[in-house]
Amino acid sequence: MSELFSRSTAGVYAIAPTPFLADGAVDYVSLDRLIEFYNESGVDGLTVLGQLGEAPKLSSEEAVRIATRFVKRTTFPIIVGASSSGFAGMRALTAAVMDAGAAGVMIAPPVSLRTDDQVVGYYAGASAAIGSKTPFVIQDYPLTFSVVMTPQVIRRIALENDNALMLKHEDWPGLDKITTLREYEADGSMPRLSILCGNGGLFLDFEIERGADGAMTGYCFPEMLVDTVALAAAGSRDAAHDLFDAHLPLIRYEQQPGIGLGVRKYVLQRRGVLASATQRSPAGRMTEATRAEVDYLLERLSHHDSRAAVLRKQQR
Secondary structure (H helix, E strand, O other): OOOOOOOOOOEEEEEOOOOEOOOOOEOHHHHHHHHHHHHHHOOOEEEEOOHHHOHHHOOHHHHHHHHHHHHHOOOOOEEEEOOOOOHHHHHHHHHHHHHHOOOEEEEOOOOOOOOHHHHHHHHHHHHHHHOOOOOEEEEEOHHHHOOOOOHHHHHHHHHHOOOEEEEEEOOOOOHHHHHHHHHHHHHOOOOOOEEEEOHHHOOHHHHHHOOOOEEOOOOOOHHHHHHHHHHHHOOOHHHHHHHHHHHHHHHHHHOOOOOHHHHHHHHHHHOOOOOOOOOOOOOOOOOHHHHHHHHHHHHHHHOOOHHHHHHHHOOO
């Protein structure tokens, strides 16, 4: 197992978008700038080639090249999305990125799974495909994948696969699920899983209080996620909630289905990280009205967090 990725992993693992040029080609110049941005943001790790990294729109060669670039230009752990309905592609991508130095992979269930036994069986097959020495993250996101994993199912996956070390918790409502999993851990009925929370960070403030170890999401101000997790860990509850609450309107706006990634990329463009907010086709398009609303949210945020103030000085 990788020393960089364990059952006690904590902090913030940012979900990285994939930058594209206007013609849809991968923008490697912006990719390098994005990597430097994360290097300076204080995150503890990165997850690349996830759904919001537009992984399904990449060729296998592009996916390996992008993941390798992240690994080679950072000093923290890189987790690579390797989800697939079949195991051959998952096996090949996992072998390539682990050889390049990735810390582990993240696996989401295919949308075709419906029963508990099917879900547990799928993860057993995935674990065997990637190899028992390769750590993996269980991605639990029923809002996107339409696959419901109860705490009991997650416990079964953890008990049957020693290389399942982390849960990316994205259920909603899901606070009680975190509590239940920590109770299982406390009574010895399941091994500990690191729990990092996604779903845009919508409930991060309370998820940490319920026992989550941090965040794994792609919000356009990862520094805020880092600060919120640190304040909570230090026992500064009100300060953590105050900072989180200031960002919540933008977090909510960014989480809209269909346009959320466009909003995220647009803000990163406004921050000088990405040259373009382009998504690879097929993709939705942000309207002028949407951009104006995001600009308004950034303006309001700047009154509470100075990191948003510099955006007002940049040209769109």
